[in-house]
Structure formats: C-alpha cells, structure tokens
Amino acid sequence: MASTPRPSGRRPVRPVVGSRNPTGRPRTVAGRSQPPAETPVTPPVGQPIDPPSAPPPPVEEAAPPPEPPPPSPSERVSEEPPATGGTVSGVRTTLVLVIAIVLLVGVAAAEGWFLWLRKEPVVSADRPVVTGEVAHRAAVEAASQAADEIVSTSYKNYDDQVDQAVAKMTDGFAAKYRQTAEDVRDQFVRAKKEVQVEVAAEGVVRADESQVQALLFLNQYVTTNGKHTAYTPYRALVTVVDTDQGWLVSDIETK
Amino acid sequence: MEVASGGSGGGPVKLGSSLSRRHIALYVAVVLLACLCVAGGVLVWRTHQADERAQAEQERYGDVLAAATEEAEAFINIKYDDAQGSIDRVADGATGEFKKQYSSSTKGVLQVLKQEKSSMEGKVLWAGVVDSDQDSATVIAATSGTVANQQTNNQPVARNFRLRLDLVREDGRWLTNDLQFVG
Numbered sequence: 165m166a167s168t169p170r171p172s173g174r175r176p177v178r179p180v181v182g183s184r185n186p187t188g189r190p191r192t193v194a195g196r197s198q199p200p201a202e203t204p205v206t207p208p209v210g211q212p213i214d215p216p217s218a219p220p221p222p223v224e225e226a227a228p229p230p231e232p233p234p235p236s237p238s239e240r241v242s243e244e245p246p247a248t249g250g251t252v253s254g255v256r257t258t259l260v261l262v263i264a265i266v267l268l269v270g271v272a273a274a275e276g277w278f279l280w281l282r283k284e285p286v287v288s289a290d291r292p293v294v295t296g297e298v299a300h301r302a303a304v305e306a307a308s309q310a311a312d313e314i315v316s317t318s319y320k321n322y323d324d325q326v327d328q329a330v331a332k333m334t335d336g337f338a339a340k341y342r343q344t345a346e347d348v349r350d351q352f353v354r355a356k357k358e359v360q361v362e363v364a365a366e367g368v369v370r371a372d373e374s375q376v377q378a379l380l381f382l383n384q385y386v387t388t389n390g391k392h393t394a395y396t397p398y399r400a401l402v403t404v405v406d407t408d409q410g411w412l413v414s415d416i417e418t419k
Numbered sequence: 420m421e422v423a424s425g426g427s428g429g430g431p432v433k434l435g436s437s438l439s440r441r442h443i444a445l446y447v448a449v450v451l452l453a454c455l456c457v458a459g460g461v462l463v464w465r466t467h468q469a470d471e472r473a474q475a476e477q478e479r480y481g482d483v484l485a486a487a488t489e490e491a492e493a494f495i496n497i498k499y500d501d502a503q504g505s506i507d508r509v510a511d512g513a514t515g516e517f518k519k520q521y522s523s524s525t526k527g528v529l530q531v532l533k534q535e536k537s538s539m540e541g542k543v544l545w546a547g548v549v550d551s552d553q554d555s556a557t558v559i560a561a562t563s564g565t566v567a568n569q570q571t572n573n574q575p576v577a578r579n580f581r582l583r584l585d586l587v588r589e590d591g592r593w594l595t596n597d598l599q600f601v602g
Contacts, residue, residue: 254438261445268452275459279466285477293480293548296473364601365583367547367559368480379547379559381581381601397602399561399581401545419544419563419579 286372293371300368303376306411307402308366311380314341314413315361319353334405334414356389369401376411378402382418479556480548486512486593487558487584488543494598495541495562495580499532514589515596537568539578549583556586556593559601 285294293300310332317325326345330338364381371377380402386394403415490512497505506525513521531537541564549557560582565575585597 254442257442258438258445261442261449264449265445265452268449268456271456272452272459275456275463278463279459282466282470285474288481289485290481291474291477292484294473294477297476365549365559365581367549367557369545369547377547379545379561381559381561397581399545399579419561 284373287370293368295371295373295376299373300371300376303371303404303406303411304366304368304378307376307378307404307413308363308380310404310411310413311382311400311402311416312361312363314416315382315384316359317352318358319356320358322349322353332413334407334412337414337416358387360385360387364397373406375403375405375414378404479551479553483548483551483556483558483586483593484546486586487556487560487595488546490584490586490595490598491543491546491560491562491582492541494582495539495564495578497528497532498538498540499536500538502529502532505532512595514587514594517596517598518594535568535570536573537566539566540564540575541578541580554588558584558586560584 285291287294295303313325313332314329317329322345326342329345330341333341362383362385364383366381367379369377369379378401380400382398382400384394384396384398385392386396399419401415401417402413404411405414490509493505493508493512496508506521506528509521510518541562544561544563546558546560549559551557560580562580562582564578564580566578567573567575581601583599583601584595586593587596588594
C-alpha cells in the first residue's frame with residue numbers, strides 16, 4: 165500500500181475524542197506489551213520530527229483520513245503509559261484471582277479433611293453409649309425379643325423352636341447353641357419340660373453402631389410334665405450385632 | 420508502515436481478548452469455589468454442633484451409669500464394724516425420698532448390723548440405662564456378692580441382686596432418689 169506523504173510542516177493528526185479511530189492508527193490495547201517510553205524510537209526516514217513549538221493546524225472532521233503517521237517520540241511517551249497500566253492491571257487481576265482460588269481450594273480441602281477424617285466416637289467408660297437413642301433402643305428391644313425366643317422352649321416342638329432360635333443368632337453363636345441344644349435334647353423331651361421366660365427389665369449397657377450389649381432381668385418359669393417346678397430370676401447380658409438380617413444375637417452371658 | 424500497523428494493532432486485541440476470557444474463567448472458578456466453601460462451612464458447622472450434642476448425651480450415659488454403680492455398690496457394701504461409714508456412703512449419693520427413708524432407718528440398721536455382726540460385700544456386674552433425659556434417669560444393675568452374719572455362721576453366702584435405681588440430676592450430680600429390688 166502506498167502511503168500518503170504527509171505534508172511537510174504538519175504534525176500528525178490526533179484522533180478526535182469520541183471518534184472511532186478515524187485515523188486508522190493502531191489502537192493500544194490493554195495487555196499488549198508496548199515498548200516503554202525509554203525504548204529508543206527511530207523516526208521514519210524522510211519524516212523529520214517537527215519541532216514541538218509548531219502549532220498544529222485545525223483538523224476538520226470531514227477531512228479524509230490520512231495515512232497513519234508515525235507517532236513522534238513525545239506522543240509515544242504520552243500515550244503508552246495507559247496501555248502498560250492496563251496490562252499491569254490485568255496481570256494483577258489474574259494474580260488476585262489465582263490467589264483467591266488457591267485460598268478457596270485450601271479452605272475447601274480443610275473442610276473436606278474435617279468431614280472425611282472426623283473420628284467416630286468409640287465405646288469407653290466415659291461414653292458407653294455412642295449411638296442415638298432410637299438405634300440403641302431398637303437393638304435392646306431386638307435383644308429382649310431374641311432372648312425370649314431363645315430361652316423359651318417346649319418338649320412339644322423342641323426342634324422347631326431350636327430352628328426358630330438360631331434364626332435370631334449369628335452363625336458362630338448358632339453353632340454353639342445347636343450343640344448345647346442337641347446335648348440336652350433327650351433329657352429335656354423325656355422330662356416333658358417347658359420353659360417360659362418374661363423380661364422384667366431391660367437396659368443398654370454399651371452401644372455403638374455395630375454392636376449393642378443389653379442387660380436383661382429375666383424371670384424364668386419351668387414346668388415338668390405339666391407341673392410348675394421352678395421360678396428362677398436371673399440376669400443376662402445379651403450382645404447383638406448389626407447385620408444384613410437385622411440385629412442378631414452373638415452372645416448371651418447369664419448370672 | 421504496514422508491518423508496523425499490523426504488528427501493533429492485531430496482536431494486542433487478540434491478547435486482550437485472551438486475557439478477558441481467562442479472567443472470566445477465573446472469576447467463575449472463584450465464585451464456584453466460594454459457593455463450595457460456604458456449603459462446606461455450613462456442613463462443617465452443623466456436623467460440629469451435632470457432634471457436641473451427641474458427645475454431651477453420650478457422656479450423660481457414662482455419668483448416669485457411674486453414679487448408679489457407685490450408689491449400688493455403696494448399698495451392698497455394709498459392714499457392722501464400719502456401720503456408720505457404710506450408711507454415710509449410701510446417704511452421700513442419695514436424695515429425696517430415698518435419702519429420707521434411708522436416714523430415718525439408720526438407727527435400726529445400725530442396731531441390726533451390730534447385733535447380727537452382718538457384713539455384706541459385692542460389686543456391680545453390669546449396669547444398663549433403661550431411660551434417660553437431661554435431668555433424670557432409670558438404671559438397672561446386676562450385682563454379685565456375699566453376705567455373712569450369725570445366721571450364716573459368719574460364713575459368706577452368695578447374694579446376687581437385681582436393682583432398679585431412679586436418679587435425678589442436682590447441682591451437676593446424679594443422685595439416687597429411689598432404689599428398688601426387682602423381684
């Protein structure tokens with residue numbers, strides 16, 4: 165493109181404020197690294213720099229836009245700082261945002277750490293029950309019903325009651341119970357015994373999410389051949405564990 | 420001139436646009452992270468509050484069981500040669516009607532203890548909370564021990580009890596206001 169020679173003695177035409185870059189001069193955009201003021205600027209050959217004392221002639225809006233003249237060193241000095249400031253401002257904004265992100269990530273990580281690594285309380289003498297009331301009440305009630313079913317039995321349907329009882333037990337405890345039930349079976353059936361149990365009182369001794377120990381006061385009534393023969397009050401510590409089949413008895417200790 | 424114009428005009432525009440897009444992305448990230456942190460903060464605060472409430476409730480079970488155990492053991496450890504001390508230990512953990520009844524029978528109890536040369540020893544095997552709230556609780560306790568007196572020829576005989584204690588909280592202490600044998 166041929167450049168239009170600038171008339172000698174005229175200063176470069178400055179854009180009118182508010183005009184859309186009528187001169188076609190390259191815009192300075194924030195973020196663009198322009199050479200700083202101290203960067204040596206070489207005036208184009210054949211375009212001597214006008215003395216600053218020469219007053220600029222008035223510029224008419226309607227005048228055809230001249231080719232962009234090279235800015236004088238003085239103009240560059242006066243126009244480039246805003247461009248450099250915008251760049252610095254942009255970098256500062258980026259930096260602030262990145263720092264904010266880093267801080268927020270740190271806060272989020274701390275929150276996640278607190279929630280993830282929060283220790284569940286464990287059973288101790290100071291805190292023997294570390295579950296909610298609803299949970300341990302349900303477990304104690306399950307222990308009470310299971311104890312009733314396990315202890316109450318009759319010579320009339322001894323084997324069926326053993327099967328019903330082991331359904332309330334864990335596999336390990338069921339194996340022990342079956343062995344004991346088998347050992348006393350013949351004597352129990354021959355004597356035509358029946359055992360009935362009622363729970364006089366129940367309370368929670370220890371409890372966590374997976375295991376609960378319940379203290380039961382049991383009143384046991386034994387009849388032999390249809391005749392009431394004995395009443396025995398005793399205490400049982402029944403341990404139940406939480407399984408897919410609900411609370412199952414894993415141990416019964418009586419005294 | 421053309422080279423200079425293109426070089427100093429297109430580059431900055433592209434660079435500025437890129438920077439703006441980057442800022443927008445960073446602003447969005449900051450806002451999203453801030454929302455996450457606020458939600459996480461609320462969750463942490465609620466969890467912390469729930470933990471504190473749960474801890475207070477769980478420690479209440481421990482306090483109630485400890486007080487009931489201490490009172491039950493005081494009740495089943497009575498020695499004729501330290502009758503007053505034995506009774507004082509029971510009275511120390513008692514309140515209300517139970518304390519009145521126990522204190523009113525002190526004179527008769529002392530006389531019987533000395534007359535029978537009675538000694539009762541024991542400990543709580545298991546104790547369980549039947550019911551509990553902030554100011555009252557019911558505990559059952561299974562005890563195991565012995566009693567020796569003239570009727571047993573001063574030989575210790577097993578005595579196991581099933582006790583039911585009602586407790587109330589007074590001035591930060593759990594005190595027994597009723598004690599019953601569960602028949």
